[in-house]
């Protein structure tokens with residue numbers, strides 16, 4: 001961190017007392033009974049100790065927290081669902097502005113709109129919107145926060161039908177570094193509205209999101225089919241052929257993984273390499289069997305769990321496989337096709353997987369996401385039909401460097417210059433941030449950053465550094 005940060009011990013009791021008095025939510029400090037719970041985030045690789053945590057109850061607390069961090073020169077971390085892979089939603093010695101208590105949601109079924117406060121998780125938004133048979137592209141794991149997810153883009157089981165999550169954002173309320181409270185939309189502060197759809201948490205604190213929602217389910221045809229790991233190349237090849245003709249209502253991913261000891265898989269494969277093809281047909285449920293069939297006969301089947309199910313059930317199906325507290329590193333690479341060269345690269349990385357927690361996720365993109373013009377939002381890469389997300393994990397810190405290295409090389413194997421996706425990137429080196437945006441998009445993001453956050457108050461993120469002399473560096 002920059003050496004201009006205030007040392008927390010320099011904050012006087014009177015100053016902190018005044019801050020606590022002014023808040024509706026709690027101000028937590030080391031030693032408070034709930035401090036340890038409140039400081040932890042999903043990724044156990046980041047065990048940090050902030051000096052202060054504000055658990056915001058509303059916009060007023062966010063305004064006060066931003067003001068306090070700015071005036072006291074504190075490092076500022078923003079937290080929604082706490083799923084940041086690089087651990088940006090915590091910090092050592094600074095202030096965490098935790099919006100997770102802000103979970104209000106209003107669904108307007110007639111206008112097909114959902115307004116959700118920034119502390120909501122996908123479980124919250126899915127439950128409220130599905131009460132009206134509505135949904136938008138959300139996380140594959142329901143405990144992920146809507147805030148970081150939306151601001152980075154948002155890839156989920158409706159991405160080919162409804163676009164990225166950020167493509168469904170119609171407006172947001174934002175607290176800027178200088179304490180303004182702005183509503184942004186295509187007609188209000190359009191530059192900021194453009195930047196927060198893909199540019200991450202660089203530009204201000206979003207306190208609420210207004211989304212367009214779509215008729216989905218409540219019953220969809222969804223699930224997973226499992227194949228033996230030894231058939232992985234055949235599955236990848238067949239998937240590529242079938243995907244070329246897939247309808248937008250079908251969003252699928254491939255997971256090259258190790259079979260967990262779960263009752264729905266035969267014991268004979270537990271702990272062995274398996275390939276899962278999983279996802280959602282969100283068209284008419286009756287058409288789902290036929291639409292998914294080409295992907296469920298790619299090789300001899302270990303288990304086929306596709307069938308009609310509530311959309312909310314699919315949205316929580318894989319939650320148990322991604323528990324808190326493991327050490328995690330993700331790395332991503334967009335790519336063009338599942339041709340032989342790509343299959344060889346993926347198979348080689350799969351063969352070198354360092355442990356049973358290491359996974360290669362291939363998400364099939366395109367459809368509605370690919371039809372949004374490249375310059376309509378700040379999201380970096382729309383013209384590639386696939387993105388690889390390498391999930392590298394260890395139970396504790398032992399061996400973590402090794403799995404991280406494996407994830408890096410699995411991505412470089414797809415091309416040294418492959419574009420990354422900010423939300424699937426476990427680090428924030430300048431080259432990774434630049435790899436997430438085409439040069440023109442990056443330049444435009446810098447201009448918006450210069451305008452709304454010239455001192456880089458919001459720098460714990462995939463940082464777009466401002467150009468001014470007063471800018472602090474991450």
Ligand SMILES: Cc1cc2nc3c(=O)[nH]c(=O)nc-3n(C[C@H](O)[C@H](O)[C@H](O)COP(=O)(O)OP(=O)(O)OC[C@H]3O[C@@H](n4cnc5c(N)ncnc54)[C@H](O)[C@@H]3O)c2cc1C
Nearest residue numbers: 080081082083084088089140145147148149155201206461
């Ligand atoms: C288990 C798991 C599953 C995932 N699945 C998917 C998936 O299916 N698709 C996908 O696209 N991504 C997925 N991701 C990645 C996910 O999108 C990012 O990690 C995202 O940042 C998480 O958002 P959050 O609010 O939970 O995180 P947080 O850690 O709370 O926030 C992450 C960052 O977002 C910014 N931020 C948070 N809140 C605000 C705010 N109110 N205003 C401004 N900036 C803010 C800050 O920079 C913060 O550091 C997954 C991650 C995990 C850990």
